Amino acid sequence: MRNHHSHLRILIAGRAGFLGSHLCERLFDEGHDIVCFDKFLTDTKESVAHLLGSPNFELIRHDVTSPLYVEVDEIYNLACPASPVNYQYDPVKTTKASGRGGINMLGLAKRTKAKIVQASISEVYGDPELHPQTESYVGHVKPTGRPSCYDEGKRCAETLFFGYRRQHRMDIKVACMFNIHGPPMHPNDGGVVSKFMVRVLRNEPNAILGDGTQTRSFCYVADLIDGVVGLMRMPSDITGPINLGNPENAQ
Numbered sequence: 001m002r003n004h005h006s007h008l009r010i011l012i013a014g015r016a017g018f019l020g021s022h023l024c025e026r027l028f029d030e031g032h033d034i035v036c037f038d039k040f041l042t043d044t045k046e047s048v049a050h051l052l053g054s055p056n057f058e059l060i061r062h063d064v065t066s067p068l069y070v071e072v073d074e075i076y077n078l079a080c081p082a083s084p085v086n087y088q089y090d091p092v093k094t095t096k097a098s099g100r101g102g103i104n105m106l107g108l109a110k111r112t113k114a115k116i117v118q119a120s121i122s123e124v125y126g127d128p129e130l131h132p133q134t135e136s137y138v139g140h141v142k143p144t145g146r147p148s149c150y151d152e153g154k155r156c157a158e159t160l161f162f163g164y165r166r167q168h169r170m171d172i173k174v175a176c177m178f179n180i181h182g183p184p185m186h187p188n189d190g191g192v193v194s195k196f197m198v199r200v201l202r203n204e205p206n207a208i209l210g211d212g213t214q215t216r217s218f219c220y221v222a223d224l225i226d227g228v229v230g231l232m233r234m235p236s237d238i239t240g241p242i243n244l245g246n247p248e249n250a251q
Helices: 018-029 045-051 091-112 148-168 192-201 221-232
Strands: 009-013 033-038 057-061 074-077 115-121 172-177 242-244
Touching: 009 018, 009 091, 018 033, 018 221, 074 091, 074 221, 091 115, 091 148, 115 148, 115 221, 148 172, 172 221, 221 242
Parallel strands: 009 033, 009 074, 033 057, 074 115, 115 172, 172 242
Antiparallel strands: none
């Protein structure tokens, strides 16, 4: 397999989403061939319109829960609804996107001998009893709550990734992402930052739920992309999970 200084053919699963759009721009600007797919359940093709005429860019309408047969050197698996509004709309499909989707992307990586990064999330820690969470912390989870379709789906994906590594010696990476923010976030994604910003733009008072002592780890999208791409380029013995966020708790 070629090293990261070479011209690579890279697959981004979930390209039309917020994170996928930034990742695609970064890797495209580096001169790689980009193959992307998305179901376009929560986003549209508008975010990729300026790339559609390039010979180095290919866009496929595809559902990650079905197998995909392409030839690639690296895979970034971002395919899953990410906002509470979207992932709770159809909890069964959300769980399938992470579980069955993870199997399909791992199967593709195994066949092509590609490196693969799984986009995991801070929700895998559940309602954590440790702040901030370290890579060694295993979480405090509730598999029956409304958000569990997202939380448990991502936990299942992590299990699959490490299972494939142990069984097939694959080069896998897991990036655990915390409260990503930046342009062009959807104003109704249900996250803390977007809620605050929408209220400010509407000249409405901001409300802080709970007793005000809770904390969040925020990560600007450009910094997140640096972390994800950097993790992909690390040696094969570095797998993660690596937490990508701000270690200083934000009130």
